[in-house]
Amino acid sequence: MLFAEPDSSILARRDIIVAALARLVPGGTITGPSGLAAYDGDALTAYRQVPLVCVLPETREQVCAVLRFASEERIPIVPRGAGTSLSGGALPRADAILVGLSRMNRILEIDYENACVVAEPGVTNLAITRAVEGRGFFYAPDPSSQIACTVGGNVAENSGGIHCLKYGLTTHNLCGVEMVLSSGECMRLGGKSPGSAGYDLLGVVAGSEGLLGIVVEVTLRILRKPPVTRTLLAAFDSVPAAGTCVAQIIAGGIVPAAMEFMDRRCIAAVEDYCAPGYPKDVDAILIIEVDGVAQEVLEALEHAKGIAHGAGAKEVREAAGEAERARLWTGRKAAFPAMGRLAPDMLCMDGTIPRRALPEVLARMAEMADEYGLGFCNVFHAGDGNLHPLIIFDVMKPGELERAEAFGGEILKLCVEVGGVLTGEHGVGVEKRDLMPIMFSQSDLAQQQRLKCAFDAAGLFNPGKVFPTLSACVERGHMHVHAGRLPFANLPRF
Amino acid sequence: MSRMQIQSDAEIIEAVSAARANGSTLEIVGSGTKRGYGRHCAADAVLDISALTGIVSYEPDELVITAKTGTLISEIEDALARRGQRLGFDPADWGPLFGKPRCAATVGGVLSADACGSARVRFGAARDHLLGYRAINGFAESYKAGGRVVKNVTGFDLPKLLCGAMGTLGVLTEVTLRLVPRPPHNVTLIARDIAPDDGFALLRRAWTSAFGPTGLAYVPSSVALSFTGFGAVGEGAALMRLEGAPVPLAEKIAGLRALDPGALLEEIDGERTFREIGNGHALVGMDADVWRVVLPPSASARFVAEQQPDIWVGDWAGGLLWIGSAPDDEAAAQKIRSLASACDGHAILLRASETMRSRIPPFRPESPTCTAVSKSVKAAFDPFGIFNPSRMYEGI
Numbered sequence: 089m090l091f092a093e094p095d096s097s098i099l100a101r102r103d104i105i106v107a108a109l110a111r112l113v114p115g116g117t118i119t120g121p122s123g124l125a126a127y128d129g130d131a132l133t134a135y136r137q138v139p140l141v142c143v144l145p146e147t148r149e150q151v152c153a154v155l156r157f158a159s160e161e162r163i164p165i166v167p168r169g170a171g172t173s174l175s176g177g178a179l180p181r182a183d184a185i186l187v188g189l190s191r192m193n194r195i196l197e198i199d200y201e202n203a204c205v206v207a208e209p210g211v212t213n214l215a216i217t218r219a220v221e222g223r224g225f226f227y228a229p230d231p232s233s234q235i236a237c238t239v240g241g242n243v244a245e246n247s248g249g250i251h252c253l254k255y256g257l258t259t260h261n262l263c264g265v266e267m268v269l270s271s272g273e274c275m276r277l278g279g280k281s282p283g284s285a286g287y288d289l290l291g292v293v294a295g296s297e298g299l300l301g302i303v304v305e306v307t308l309r310i311l312r313k314p315p316v317t318r319t320l321l322a323a324f325d326s327v328p329a330a331g332t333c334v335a336q337i338i339a340g341g342i343v344p345a346a347m348e349f350m351d352r353r354c355i356a357a358v359e360d361y362c363a364p365g366y367p368k369d370v371d372a373i374l375i376i377e378v379d380g381v382a383q384e385v386l387e388a389l390e391h392a393k394g395i396a397h398g399a400g401a402k403e404v405r406e407a408a409g410e411a412e413r414a415r416l417w418t419g420r421k422a423a424f425p426a427m428g429r430l431a432p433d434m435l436c437m438d439g440t441i442p443r444r445a446l447p448e449v450l451a452r453m454a455e456m457a458d459e460y461g462l463g464f465c466n467v468f469h470a471g472d473g474n475l476h477p478l479i480i481f482d483v484m485k486p487g488e489l490e491r492a493e494a495f496g497g498e499i500l501k502l503c504v505e506v507g508g509v510l511t512g513e514h515g516v517g518v519e520k521r522d523l524m525p526i527m528f529s530q531s532d533l534a535q536q537q538r539l540k541c542a543f544d545a546a547g548l549f550n551p552g553k554v555f556p557t558l559s560a561c562v563e564r565g566h567m568h569v570h571a572g573r574l575p576f577a578n579l580p581r582f
Numbered sequence: 583m584s585r586m587q588i589q590s591d592a593e594i595i596e597a598v599s600a601a602r603a604n605g606s607t608l609e610i611v612g613s614g615t616k617r618g619y620g621r622h623c624a625a626d627a628v629l630d631i632s633a634l635t636g637i638v639s640y641e642p643d644e645l646v647i648t649a650k651t652g653t654l655i656s657e658i659e660d661a662l663a664r665r666g667q668r669l670g671f672d673p674a675d676w677g678p679l680f681g682k683p684r685c686a687a688t689v690g691g692v693l694s695a696d697a698c699g700s701a702r703v704r705f706g707a708a709r710d711h712l713l714g715y716r717a718i719n720g721f722a723e724s725y726k727a728g729g730r731v732v733k734n735v736t737g738f739d740l741p742k743l744l745c746g747a748m749g750t751l752g753v754l755t756e757v758t759l760r761l762v763p764r765p766p767h768n769v770t771l772i773a774r775d776i777a778p779d780d781g782f783a784l785l786r787r788a789w790t791s792a793f794g795p796t797g798l799a800y801v802p803s804s805v806a807l808s809f810t811g812f813g814a815v816g817e818g819a820a821l822m823r824l825e826g827a828p829v830p831l832a833e834k835i836a837g838l839r840a841l842d843p844g845a846l847l848e849e850i851d852g853e854r855t856f857r858e859i860g861n862g863h864a865l866v867g868m869d870a871d872v873w874r875v876v877l878p879p880s881a882s883a884r885f886v887a888e889q890q891p892d893i894w895v896g897d898w899a900g901g902l903l904w905i906g907s908a909p910d911d912e913a914a915a916q917k918i919r920s921l922a923s924a925c926d927g928h929a930i931l932l933r934a935s936e937t938m939r940s941r942i943p944p945f946r947p948e949s950p951t952c953t954a955v956s957k958s959v960k961a962a963f964d965p966f967g968i969f970n971p972s973r974m975y976e977g978i
Contacts, residue, residue, distance in 0.1 A: 160754055201880035203790050225790075246735045259739065275951045280878035281927040282901040283696070283707060283746075285946040286974060287956050291709055291742020295735050312792045339643035341666060341763035381792060381837060384830035440731045442644050472733040510732040520736075527736055531725040535963070536738045542958035554737065 090135060090518055091552045094183035098163055102140060105163060109143050109185065116191065127168070127186055131233070132176035132519055139166065146191045148274065148304040150268070155302065156272030158185055165270070167298040169209065169241025172233040174436070175517030176299050177553060185552070187302060190239050195219050196305070202280045203274040204263050206306050209240025213306060214270045215248075216308060225310040228255035232421070240303050243282050246295030248513035250346045251472035254379075255311070257513070259294035264307035267293060267300075270544045279307060281558055292539060297515050298550040300543040310543030314379035317345065318389055319413045322396040323367040323403040325456075326428045327466075329374035330366070331446030333399035334470045338443050339377070340395055342388050346377040347471030351450075354427065354465040354478075355419075356511040361426035364419025367403050374470060380485060399541050422476070431480035433462065433489070435496050438510035439503030443473045449506060453477060453499060462488070474512035475503065501526055516554045524556050527563040583609075585628040591716070591724055591755050597629055598722040598784025598968060599754070607971045610749040611687030612652055615677035616695050620748050620944050621744040622936045626642040631690065634755060637661060645761040646730060647712065651690025651754045659691060661760060671708045671763040674860040679872065679933055690754045696746030700797035700823070700862025703789060703898040703968055705762060707816035709745035716756040717744065720964030730758045743959070750978060752965040765825040769890060770797070770852025771838055773845045777803065779883035782900040786879050787841045788822050789899035793834040797823030797856040805864040812856045823852050837964030862932070864895050870906035871934040873918055877927035885925050889918060910935055915942045922946070945974055 098105070110117045118124055129136045140163075145151045145400070158165050164184035171178045180186045192208035198220060199206070205216055205227070213234040216227035230249035231237055237247070242258045244264060255261070278288040281550055283415060284290060293300055294458030324330040334347060350358070352371045359366060366373055374396070378388045389406065396404045407413035428434055441449050457464045458478075468476040479495055481488040500510050503528050510520050524533060537555055541547075586632040588594050601608050609625035612615065612632050634652035634883045641647070641663040649658055656674045660895045661666050677686050687697070705711075714728030727740035744751055773784060778800060785798040801809060802818040812819065824834045841845050858864075865872045870893060877885055882900035893906030907914045915931065915938070923930035927944040931939065948956060953975070960967075972978065 091598040132798065152646035198882075199878075201786060202878045246739070248733060248735075252733065256706075256710070257733070257735070259742070260706055269951070269955070273951045275949065275955065277924060277952070281876045281881075282702065283876050285928045285930075286948050286978070287959055288709055288742050288746055289952070289955065289959070291745070292738050292740065294742075295739050312790055313936070314792050335643055338645060367715065380794070381830060381833050383833045384826060387827055387830060440729075440733045442641070442646070442731055444641070444643050469733070473731055474733045508731050509734045509736045512731075512735045513735055515735055516737065524737065527625060527729075529725070531723045532727065533737075534723075535719060535725045535727065536740065539738055539740065539743075539959065542962040543955060545958075 091181055094181065098140065098183040100486070105161065105185070106141050109141060109154065112146050112157060113143050113150045116144040116146060116150070122447050127171070127180060127188065129171040129180070130171040130176060132174055132517065135176055135179050135518060137180045137182060140183055142186040142188055142469050144188045146192045146217055148268065151187070151302055151304050151376060152272045152274060154185065154187060155268050155270060157270060157550060159270050159546065162546065162548070164548050166550055167302050168245065169238035169244070170212070170236045172237040173515060173517060174438070175511070175515040175519040177515050177517040179518055181552065183349045187233060189238065189302070192304065199280065200225070203310050204280055205310055207239055207306055207308065209243070209303050209306060210238050213237050213242055216310070220310050221313065223528065224313050225244040226313050227308055227310055228261050231375055238304050243294055243303050243306055243516045244298045248474070250348065250469065252470055253347060253469065254343050254345045259291065262290065262294055262306065262389035263282055263309055263310045265293060265303045266305040267303045269301045270546060270548045274304070297517060297554050299540050299554060300549060300550065316378060316382045316385045317379040318385050319407040319416055320389060321366070321390060321407070321416055322376065322401040323370040324400060325370060325398070325402050327372045328447035329400040329451045330374055331450055333374060333396050333401065334446055335443045336395045336399060337392055338471065340391060342391055344376050344388070344392070345379040346375070347469070348375040349466065349468050350420065350423060350472035351466040353463070354423050354467045357426040357430055357465065358419045358422050361429065362418055362422045364415050366419055369439065370402055375416055387555045390551045427465055427478045427480060432481055433483045433492070435479040435492050437475060437477045437479070437496050437499050438511050438514040439475050439500050439508055441473045441475060441483065441503050441508035445506040445508070446470065446473065449502060451474070452502060456495060456498055460491050461493055462492055472512070473508065497523065518553055522556045523530050525526040583628060585630055587630045587633055588778050589633050591718065593723060594629065594718045594753050594755065597724050597907055598718055599792060600722070601968045602720070602722060602966050608968055609970055610753055612691040615680060615682040615687050616691055616697070618680045619676070619932060621975070622862070623970050623973045625971055628672040629732050629753065631753065632688065634862050638756060642667060643730070646758060647761060647784050648730065648756060648758040649689055652688050652757055654688050655692050655954050656685040663764065666764050667761045668764045669711060669759060670701060670705030671711050672860055673697060673708070674699045674700035676862060678866045679862045681847060689757060692756060693965040694747060694749045694754065700799060700856045700897055703901065704796045706812055707745070709742045711759050712741040712757060713760050715741055715744060715754055716890040717754045719752045719964050720968050728758070742883040748973045749967065750960060750973050752969060765831070766827055767831055768796070768823055768825040768853060769831060769835065770850050770855065771822045771824070771835065771847040772812055773820040773888055774889050775848055776820050776845065777817050778886050779820055782821035782879070782883045782896065784820050784845060785822065785899040788838055789879065790842060791837065793824065793837045795822045796825050796840070797852065798819065798897070798899040799856065799859050800900070802861070802894060805893055805895060808864045811852060812850055821852055823854065823856055844851055849932055859895055859897055864893060865904065865906050868893065869909055871909050871911070871938060872932045873905040873907060873929050874932050875905055875918065875922050875927060875929045877903065877922065877925050881925035881927060884903060885921060904913055910938050919946060943975065946976070
């Protein structure tokens with residue numbers, strides 16, 4: 089079972105709770121079945137749960153008031169940004185208040201002198217870049233859901249994206265937060281000056297998956313947009329050769345802005361779907377993007393081309409102009425929906441491995457696919473070793489879902505076995521919760537749970553997420569896509 | 583005070599178990615170069631981890647290194663330099679500042695004190711480079727956190743918390759750090775005879791440019807002579823370090839020059855100068871209390887104008903000011919601390935007498951809410967208060 093039985097004493101008090109929240113957040117409480125149906129999950133669509141009640145505060149004072157109330161009444165809280173989590177981070181509970189931050193969506197300050205933006209948590213990721221690009225700046229973390237996902241959610245999940253190879257994850261671009269604790273008290277961490285006075289609590293808040301508090305304000309670092317960006321496509325006759333190319337580029341001292349991998353099956357699916365003009369009849373392609381000042385880009389690109397040829401690339405092509413560059417990326421960004429057309433169901437994995445292990449892991453995944461008798465493809469952020477294998481299956485065929493889940497679990501075990509981790513950017517949530525013991529020992533997990541208790545002794549924030557329960561031992565670790573219906577079908581996924 | 587020279591994780595576990603059993607406390611010491619940093623630590627025994635040494639694995643192709651925490655930073659840097667790599671946060675060597683030998687700092691000590699140099703402005707602090715660790719907590723349990731890959735969101739990011747925690751959360755025994763390539767060349771552009779407000783404005787423009795400077799410092803005339811590499815500076819000098827292969831480097835130099843065509847930017851070899859700035863060199867051997875004032879970069883000129891310190895150096899495009907103040911001068915200390923707060927920053931008293939540090943908390947006190955959380959965090963790692971008691975704050 090995903091969660092323990094809902095607390096019946098909370099369910100019994102629902103009317104009183106709803107009335108209290110309506111007083112605390114006038115006009116911001118969703119209580120009816122049709123309204124709540126819109127909030128019954130996130131982008132991990134395998135799981136659905138209608139929340140006890142949903143509240144949409146507009147101010148930090150309202151957030152504080154809601155949390156004070158929840159704390160006094162001992163009602164669990166599930167925080168939610170835009171609900172684009174791929175690991176079930178915002179999955180509601182029947183006995184918990186869902187606190188949606190989408191109405192706190194104002195940019196409060198743009199400070200070019202100190203290269204930062206202060207914003208409420210419900211502002212979308214892309215809106216930060218939109219607000220500063222006129223002055224030549226951008227906000228670096230770029231998760232694929234960036235047109236919809238919120239910066240508060242990004243902090244919770246420590247979101248990455250295609251360009252985090254060079255620019256880091258959210259945590260490396262986060263200067264400060266104001267957060268509300270389970271007591272309803274507000275705490276400011278970090279700010280415009282580099283570093284904090286005491287413990288680096290900001291460092292653990294980033295990526296805490298809503299288990300420590302609710303962020304009501306963020307201060308984000310903005311960067312100058314690089315003047316030149318150029319993109320290379322390298323095609324290979326063998327998957328290990330492409331893996332070797334990736335490892336040698338990193339070892340060669342090149343820091344590409346992005347380095348993406350697609351295998352034969354994925355290339356074919358994408359060509360059918362949107363015809364980006366990738367080379368035909370190859371086993372793998374790499375899209376390598378380099379940015380910076382002109383000469384820097386030129387040298388890195390020449391260096392990368394040499395490495396690609398040395399690794400046995402069949403073709404190395406540079407995008408001639410902006411239009412071709414955009415087309416190369418269109419194909420990469422269409423990988424998920426394109427694969428989704430090949431079978432009714434799809435699982436998306438998210439492990440990270442040391443880059444040198446790429447050839448070995450790719451080869452072993454192909455063997456496993458044969459053993460499990462399932463189709464799969466590989467598309468991933470190769471530069472930082474972040475794999476997104478997509479397993480395709482049909483949930484209507486007896487045993488296929490179980491085989492797919494077992495296959496996915498095997499892949500993640502392999503990632504850990506070669507020195508990698510269970511999740512590179514999607515988070516643990518409920519999806520990989522029960523796989524945590526593969527990577528962490530009992531004492532490793534105990535220490536993390538003690539930190540959780542230091543912030544939230546009553547365990548009110550997002551219970552049932554991240555940490556495995558004793559009874560659960562189901563292998564999960566994937567995004568489930570049914571009948572080609574991608575969660576947030578209009579969002580790119582890469 | 584007794585001293586335990588430990589050789590292995592198992593011996594640490596034994597020592598911590600014993601401390602827990604008899605209610606005693608431990609001061610964790612590597613080379614001891616920074617023992618004067620933080621509140622005075624009155625522990626019952628010293629846990630000396632300086633023999634816990636060695637590079638466990640170094641994978642240049644992976645840009646990752648794992649080392650035991652007693653390993654000297656200088657040993658790690660030598661190994662990295664041989665493969666054209668380095669630690670991005672420019673680990674600082676504060677030994678001489680505390681009257682200790684240079685090049686003696688251990689990796690565990692540097693991470694625990696978050697001792698970052700000038701390149702922090704570009705690559706981030708120590709915490710941004712620590713991927714994972716193994717440690718012994720106050721339950722005498724060995725545990726690990728983080729991982730050995732650059733992209734990882736599996737569980738809480740405890741490595742960030744342990745950086746800068748001054749050893750109050752446990753004994754780090756093994757750390758995995760990410761590395762950055764070492765570009766083949768670097769050059770420093772110097773703008774001489776530039777006033778602090780203009781100098782900092784220039785540094786901020788360089789910081790927010792696309793040219794990626796890896797050092798942005800301001801040196802006023804009063805301390806310029808103590809640095810190697812440049813002579814007379816008039817009112818003061820702004821220094822900007824750029825790195826890269828020769829051709830791109832030339833383009834970046836031209837780019838920075840174009841930011842302020844009025845300023846005459848001369849090329850010098852600033853390699854040693856920037857190391858000296860990060861090490862607080864201007865204040866070594868000087869009879870002064872030493873502060874590191876962390877500010878929003880745009881506030882540094884105001885801070886300097888209002889504080890009027892005799893001895894100071896700016897780094898991190900103005901995000902950091904090194905300040906020397908009269909020894910044991912509590913009134914001056916209060917002024918520095920309150921001005922830093924007024925500027926939306928905070929001041930760390932890095933070096934002062936034991937008496938002074940008992941009167942002026944070395945780390946700025948946090949809000950009551952934050953203090954309560956910090957105490958809970960301390961208790962989550964060290965519930966019996968064994969490690970470095972009250973080194974950061976009273977009870978923490």
